[in-house]
Amino acid sequence: MTTESPSQANGATGRRRELLAIAAELxxxxxxxxTTVRDIADAAGILSGSLYHHFDSKESMVDEILSSFQAELFAAYDEVLRSDDDARTKIERAVRLSFEAIDRHRHEVAIFQNEADFLGQQERFAYLAERNAQSRDVWITLLEDGLRSGALRADLDVELTYRFIRDTVWVAVRWYRPGGKLTHTDVADQYLTILLDGIAHA
Amino acid sequence: MTTESPSQANGATGRRRELLAIAAELxxxxxxxxTTVRDIADAAGILSGSLYHHFDSKESMVDEILSSFQAELFAAYDEVLRSDDDARTKIERAVRLSFEAIDRHRHEVAIFQNEADFLGQQERFAYLAERNAQSRDVWITLLEDGLRSGALRADLDVELTYRFIRDTVWVAVRWYRPGGKLTHTDVADQYLTILLDGIAHA
DNA sequence: TGCCCAACCAAGCAATTGCTTGGTACTGTA
DNA sequence: TACAGTACCAAGCAATTGCTTGGTTGGGCA
Incomplete structure (x- = not known):
């Protein structure tokens, strides 16, 4: 069915990686x-048909891009969850970790932000919805721990708070540019200041 | 050029509005x-070619949807700016006004959020970038007034604060559902609480 | 009764789309 | 030197796309 040899079916080839990076940016x-397969091929300096030597379909490209990124991201979340930091520190770490992911994988984050809803309707991308639920579980757990420990104010709506944090953090991919004036740490610092203590004068 | 009679060229026809609402949802x-013109036509119960009795092109549909919404939205912003409320009240009003816009025009907001970058590249949609700059001006003005008056803490990065607020408010269109458990006022209340005073226990 | 006109249909065209097929150039290995 | 395998080209097909054209329908008005 596929033209890949067994030894390269895992996508370890250099050329595969290059093509996936080009596709991810587009x-x-x-x-x-x-984005058309001709767009991708043009950017790579080859003909569109040649892409099908490396990949089954355009869908399998975005699949590979998203699934490998998600695996890395959730490994990082798990580490925070399993740490013995206090509730507030865990929340801070989860926020910083997310801005760092935007810094290091902006294309992947952007694709997930923009296409998850649409792609998620297909069975092949059902894992996107699962990952979303998993992410929600992480954040709800962190926030409820914060409430229990007294680190967070008692009148918070946990579900809404989760949504606000998630939205603000991930949509930053639209304007954050690695190598720009602000580092991801700068952005995380400022956001945590506002999130934890608010913008109003004390 | 167009098949519209002069008396209906402004889009006041009932059928035009219906078709635009259908297209906006899609x-x-x-x-x-x-979204294909056949999708729109199917949802309207007509054939795709019949759409071109009402509109020049698919682009002119989204143009009409976005430009009329933007006009309404910025009229509301202007009213807040020109009021003689204090800085903090103006910020609160601007936030509430935005959640209300999501409640009343979710399709339009969603389209603007998802397509502005892409459409804005075309000359026809240059006004989208202008509106964006205009919106930034409004928020930067409100925040700087807040700093000057002492309503906001002095260590804020105004540009970053603006981006966080803008992102959180408008991306809520992805999950907010009119008629659901939470009203747009509930959402605005909770967000303003977090934005102004933070989530940390005082 | 005759006419107008908004609203629509039926049919199809040219361009673009994802993808397929059969073949070629080059490289490393036995 | 023969062979295997990677990476690619050249050509094109079937489906889908936005849009066009010429014609039909039915209600309102003089």
């Missing part, structure tokens, strides 16, 4: 559906 | 590029 900039 | 759900 998917992030123009959207998955709005 | 554009919001599936994306502009990913």
């Amino acid at each position: 998917f992030a900039d123009k959207g998955f559906k709005n | 554009f919001a759900d599936k994306g502009f590029k990913n």
Whole structure:
């Protein structure tokens, strides 16, 4: 069915990685559906048909991009969850970790942000919805721990707070640029200041 | 050029409004590029070619949807700016006004959120970038007034604070559902609490 | 009764889309 | 030197796309 040899079916080839990186940038900039296989091939300096030597389909490209990124991201979340830091520190770490992910994998984050809803309708991408639920579990756990320990104010709506944090953190991928004036740490510092203590004068 | 009679060229026809509402829902759900004229026509119960009796092109549909919404939204911003409320009240009003816009025009907001970057590249949609700059001006003004008056803490990065607020408010369109358990006022209340005073226990 | 006109249909065209097929150039290995 | 395997090209197909064209329907008005 596939033209890959067994030894390379895991995508370890250098050329595969290159092509996936090129595709990821285009998917992030123009959207998955709005990026053609000819766009990708042009950017790679080959003909569109040649892409099918490396990949089964355009879908399998975005699949590989998203699933490998998600695996890495959730490994990081798990480490925070399992640490013995106090509740507030865990929340801080989870926020910093997310901005760092934007810094290191902006294309992947952007694709997930823009295409998850649409792709998630297909069975092949059902794991996207699962990962979303998993992410929610992480945050709800962290926030409820914060409430219990007294680190967070008691009148918070945990579900809404989770949504606000998630939205603000991940949508930053739209404007954050690695190598720009602000580092991901700068952004995380400022956001944590506002999130924890508010913008109003004390 | 167009098949419209002079008396209906402004889009006041009932049928035009219906078709635009149908198109707006589809554009919001599936994306502009990913919605075909046949999708729109099917949802309206007509054939795709019949759409061109009402509109010049698919682009002119999304143009009409976005430009009329933007006009309404910025009229509301202007009213807040020109009021003689204090800085903190103005910020609160601007936030509430935005959640209310999501409640009343979710399709339009969603389209603007998802397609502005892509559409804005075309000259026809240059006004989207202008509106964006205009919105930034409004918020930067409000925040700087807040700093000057002492309502806001002095160590804020105004530009970053603006981005956090803008992102959190508008991305709520992804999960807020009119008629659901939470009203737009509930959401605004909770967000303003967090934004102004933070989530940490005092 | 005759006419107008908004609203729509039926059919199809040209461009673009994802993908397929059969073949070629080059490289490393036995 | 023969062979295997990677990476690619050249050409094109079937489906889908936005949009066009010429014609039909039915209600309102003089």
